[in-house]
Amino acid sequence: xxxxxxxxxxxxxxxxxxxxxxxxxxxxxxxxxxxxxxxxxxxxxxxxxxxxxxxxxxxxxxxxxxxxxxxxxxxxxxxxxxxxxxxxxxxxxxxxxxxxxxxxxxxxxxxxxxxxxxxxxxxxxxxxxxxxxxxxxxxxxxxxxxxxxxxxxxxxxxxxxxxxxxxxxxxxxxxxxxxxxxxxxxxxxxxxxxxxxxxxxxxxxxxxxxxxxxxxxxxxxxxxxxxxxxxxxxxxxxxxxxxxxxxxxxxxxxxxxxxxxxxxxxxxxxxxxxxxxxxxxxxxxxxxxxxxxxxxxxxxxxxxxxxxxxxxxxxxxxxxxxxxxxxxxxxxxxxxxxxxxxxxxxxxxxxxxxxxxxxxxxxxxxxxxxxxxxxxxxxxxxxxxxxxxxxxxxxxxxxxxxxxxxx
Amino acid sequence: xxxxxxxxxxxxxxxxxxxxxxxxxxxxxxxxxxxxxxxxxxxxxxxxxxxxxxxxxxxxxxxxxxxxxxxxxxxxxxxxxxxxxxxxxxxxxxxxxxxxxxxxxxxxxxxxxxxxxxxxxxxxxxxxxxxxxxxxxxxxxxxxxxxxxxxxxxxxxxxxxxxxxxxxxxxxxxxxxxxxxxxxxxxxxxxxxxxxxxxxxxxxxxxxxxxxxxxxxxxxxxxxxxxxxxxxxxxxxxxxxxxxxxxxxxxxxxxxxxxxxxxxxxxxxxxxxxxxxxxxxxxxxxxxxxxxxxxxxxxxxxxxxxxxxxxxxxxxxxxxxxxxxxxxxxxxxxxxxxxxxxxxxxxxxxxxxxxxxxxxxxxxxxxxxxxxxxxxxxxxxxxxxxxxxxxxxxxxxxxxxxxxxxxxxxxxxxxxxxxxxxxxxxxxxxxxxxxxxxxxxxxxxxxxxxxxxxxxxxxxxxxxxxxxxxxxxxxxxxxxxxxxx
Numbered sequence: 001x002x003x004x005x006x007x008x009x010x011x012x013x014x015x016x017x018x019x020x021x022x023x024x025x026x027x028x029x030x031x032x033x034x035x036x037x038x039x040x041x042x043x044x045x046x047x048x049x050x051x052x053x054x055x056x057x058x059x060x061x062x063x064x065x066x067x068x069x070x071x072x073x074x075x076x077x078x079x080x081x082x083x084x085x086x087x088x089x090x091x092x093x094x095x096x097x098x099x100x101x102x103x104x105x106x107x108x109x110x111x112x113x114x115x116x117x118x119x120x121x122x123x124x125x126x127x128x129x130x131x132x133x134x135x136x137x138x139x140x141x142x143x144x145x146x147x148x149x150x151x152x153x154x155x156x157x158x159x160x161x162x163x164x165x166x167x168x169x170x171x172x173x174x175x176x177x178x179x180x181x182x183x184x185x186x187x188x189x190x191x192x193x194x195x196x197x198x199x200x201x202x203x204x205x206x207x208x209x210x211x212x213x214x215x216x217x218x219x220x221x222x223x224x225x226x227x228x229x230x231x232x233x234x235x236x237x238x239x240x241x242x243x244x245x246x247x248x249x250x251x252x253x254x255x256x257x258x259x260x261x262x263x264x265x266x267x268x269x270x271x272x273x274x275x276x277x278x279x280x281x282x283x284x285x286x287x288x289x290x291x292x293x294x295x296x297x298x299x300x301x302x303x304x305x306x307x308x309x310x311x312x313x314x315x316x317x318x319x320x321x322x323x324x325x326x327x328x329x330x331x332x333x334x335x336x337x338x339x340x341x342x343x344x345x346x347x348x349x350x351x352x353x354x355x356x357x358x359x360x361x362x363x364x365x366x367x368x369x370x371x372x373x374x375x376x377x378x379x380x381x382x383x384x385x386x387x388x389x390x391x392x393x394x395x396x397x398x399x400x401x402x403x404x405x406x407x
Numbered sequence: 408x409x410x411x412x413x414x415x416x417x418x419x420x421x422x423x424x425x426x427x428x429x430x431x432x433x434x435x436x437x438x439x440x441x442x443x444x445x446x447x448x449x450x451x452x453x454x455x456x457x458x459x460x461x462x463x464x465x466x467x468x469x470x471x472x473x474x475x476x477x478x479x480x481x482x483x484x485x486x487x488x489x490x491x492x493x494x495x496x497x498x499x500x501x502x503x504x505x506x507x508x509x510x511x512x513x514x515x516x517x518x519x520x521x522x523x524x525x526x527x528x529x530x531x532x533x534x535x536x537x538x539x540x541x542x543x544x545x546x547x548x549x550x551x552x553x554x555x556x557x558x559x560x561x562x563x564x565x566x567x568x569x570x571x572x573x574x575x576x577x578x579x580x581x582x583x584x585x586x587x588x589x590x591x592x593x594x595x596x597x598x599x600x601x602x603x604x605x606x607x608x609x610x611x612x613x614x615x616x617x618x619x620x621x622x623x624x625x626x627x628x629x630x631x632x633x634x635x636x637x638x639x640x641x642x643x644x645x646x647x648x649x650x651x652x653x654x655x656x657x658x659x660x661x662x663x664x665x666x667x668x669x670x671x672x673x674x675x676x677x678x679x680x681x682x683x684x685x686x687x688x689x690x691x692x693x694x695x696x697x698x699x700x701x702x703x704x705x706x707x708x709x710x711x712x713x714x715x716x717x718x719x720x721x722x723x724x725x726x727x728x729x730x731x732x733x734x735x736x737x738x739x740x741x742x743x744x745x746x747x748x749x750x751x752x753x754x755x756x757x758x759x760x761x762x763x764x765x766x767x768x769x770x771x772x773x774x775x776x777x778x779x780x781x782x783x784x785x786x787x788x789x790x791x792x793x794x795x796x797x798x799x800x801x802x803x804x805x806x807x808x809x810x811x812x813x814x815x816x817x818x819x820x821x822x823x824x825x826x827x828x829x830x831x832x833x834x835x836x837x838x839x840x841x842x843x844x845x846x847x848x849x850x851x852x853x854x855x856x857x858x859x860x861x862x863x864x865x866x867x868x869x870x871x872x873x874x875x876x877x878x879x880x881x882x883x884x885x886x887x888x889x890x891x892x
Contacts, residue, residue: 058824061823061824185828265874266833268834268835313864313866314866315504316502316504316509316867317882318882319867319868319877320517320877320878321879321882321883323874323878324878324880324882327875327878333875334873334874334878335873335874335875336874337835337871337872337873338871338873338874338877339833339835339871340833340837340866341867341868343866
C-alpha cells in the first residue's frame, strides 16, 4: 500500500500536468492547493462544475501538509470558554454535530477516492489532571451525548485498566472510539489527482498577483492576474489558508481571522505503547504514537511567525513547555529522545467558526477557511461544493459561517 | 580551566562551541586579553577529532611504547589548562536563540548560557559515500577508526582496506599501520602526483614544510610496511551477509567514474572510508548565517570575513565547521577570532588587534596557497555519488533505497518535499548521512547545480536529547486558552 501511495503521488505531481499552460477562462477558480482547495476542486469537478485550481508553490506544502493528521471529534480546549453558559452549550452542540458529519465523511473517504489515505480509527483520549478539569470532561460529555457523539468518561481503577501507560495522577479520561488519523501528506494530493481525472485543471507554481471585479459582465465577474498569466472566472473561491486575508482585502472583505505558528515535537521511535491519540482538556497537549512508532507531540504551542516563503521557526520555550505537559500525562516519555521539531502554520478565526460561503457584498466571491482544518477540511469543502454546484439552491452552510460577518 | 557551579547563572562575554584546534586557539588568545570565556564540547576530553586524547581510565605505563600524539595538540591543551576559561565537557549544544545557547548534559536538565560573542567551531564529519554494501557491519569511516585507536587503542579488524582521497588517504592508513593494523591496500581515487603537481606544491611550500615532511613521512611509512597505494581506484561494492567479507574495487577516470572491465575482488574483514569531510554546520544554519557552496571545502560553507565573522552579528565561525581546511588553518583563524573578540569587547584597540593579527593572517594565506595546490589533485569528483544501485540504502535511519527516493525526486527538486514524502533524513542522524547524496541525486535528475538544490529548514535540536531533559514546568500554557472573544 505504501508503494502504491508513492506511485499515486508521483503520477499526480508530474510537471506535465501541473505546470501546463494556464487556461484563459474558467467557470470557477479556486485559489490555494491545500486540503480545502484540493477537496473543493474534487467535489466541484465531481458535480460537473468547470474548475481551475491555482497554487502558488507545491500542493499541500503549507498548513495542510504540516499538521499531525489527527481528527479530533471530542470538544477540545480551544472550543471551550471558562464557563459553559446555555448559549455556549448551544454553540458547542452545533460544533459537535459538524464534527460528527466529518467523522462520517472520513469513514468513507478511502472508498470515495479509491486510495490508501492512511485512515485509522484508533480512538482518542481526552485527559484531565484536576478535579475542576474532570468536571469539564463530564460537562462536555453531556453535550456530546446529546448531540449524538458517543464518549465515555473513566476514573480510578477503570481509567488505569483502560490506559495503564498514562500517569496514575490523572483525575480522569474521556474516550471517543471514532477519533483517529490519516496521512496529511497524501490526502490533499490525492484529492487533487482525482479532481484532475474528473477534468479539473490543477496549476501549481502559479501565484495570484491581483484580483479585480469586472463590472457588468454576467459571464465573468472576476479577473485574476497570476505569475503565469491572466484568467477570467465567474466564481472565485479563496482557500488560501493563512493568506486568505491578504487576498480577501483586495476585494474589500476583511475576515475575522488571525495567524499563528504551531510547534510540534517528534521523538525517536519507541516500543508501541500508545494506540489512541491523547489530548488534554485543560492544558496544551496533543500526543500520539505514529505508525513509525515515533511520538508526535503538539497541542498549540506557538512558533515564530515569519514572512512567506520563510518557514516558521521554533521557540525553545515551546518545546520545553510542551514536553513538560506531555511528561505529566505519559511519564515514560522522560527517557525518549526528541529528534526533530517542526512548525506548522495555523490560520484561526476569532470566533472559532469556519469562514465558509459566498459574500453578499461581493457576489460570486467565496471564502473557505476552517481553524481545525484537517478534521473538518473535507467536510466544509463538501458543504461549499454543494452550495456552488446547486447554484445556491441547496445551502447546508450555517449562517454563522458567513464571510461578511466582520466587515 | 575553572570549574562551574551549575546553579549559578551562566553569563559570559564569549561562548565557544567546540574544543578542537579552532576553539582552543580562540579561547587561549581571547583569555590572554581578559575575556570571560565558556568553552563547550560534547566529548569527555578536549582536543576535538584531530587531537583526541586517550579515553578516561587509561593509565600510561610506558610512554615510549605509545605512538607520540601530535605535539601541537598537546601544547594547545596544556596552554588551555593554564588559562582561566570555564570548560563545559559532555555538553552538547542543542539550540541557539539570540543572546543565549541551550546545552544538554548527561542526565541533567538542558541549561541556558548567555553570551555577548559566540564562536561556532564544531568541526567536520566524514563525507558519507553510498555504494552497494556501504551499510554492512565492518564498513567504517576513517574518523571512526581513528576514534577506536586514539581513545581505546582498539584496531577495527584484521584485514583492513582503506579507500578514500586526499591527505586523509595517506595519513590515516599510515597512522593505523603505526598502531599495528594490517592494511591490505590503500585506494586513492585521485591520480598519482605528477611532476607538475609536485612543482605546484613546492611553489606553495613557504610556511608549509611541516605538511610536506608529514606527507613524506606517511608515504615512507606505507612503503616501509609494503602497503600498496593504488591511485585512480575506488571501492564500488562491499560484499558479505552478516558483515563485510570482501570488496570489489575498480579503476576510475578523471571524474572518478568506473572504467569498465577493471573491477577486482579482494577479501577483507574491514573497509575503512576516508573521502574527506563535511562541515558540521547545523548550528550555523540554525542561527541563519549566509552560506556559499564550495565543494572543495565540504559543500555549504558559512561566509566569513578575515576575522572569522559570519553575516549574523556577534557570531563567528572558523575551523573545519566553517569549511574544511584542516587543523593548521583552524588554529590560525581561531587566533584571529580571539583577537577580534577582544577588540570588539574593548580590550584591545584596532591597531593593537591588527598588529597581533598580522602573523595569523600570513599563516592563513600561506596554508591556503598550499591547500589549493593539493585540491587540484584530490578534489572530490562526481563519480563517487553515482555508485548506488536502485536497491542501495541511501537513508539508513529510515531504511530507504535509492529507488524509494528517486520516485519522489522524479516529481520535485525540493529537498523538503522529498523528506516529507519519503521520511529521508527524519531519523536520529538528522540527515547527516543522506542529505549530500540526495542533493546530488536531485541535481542530476533535474539538471541543476548541486549548489542550487533547496535545502530543508534548519530546526533544533541539533542533537537528539531526552524529553525529560527538555521539559520545563515553568513555561506556562495558560495564556493560550481560548478566551471566547
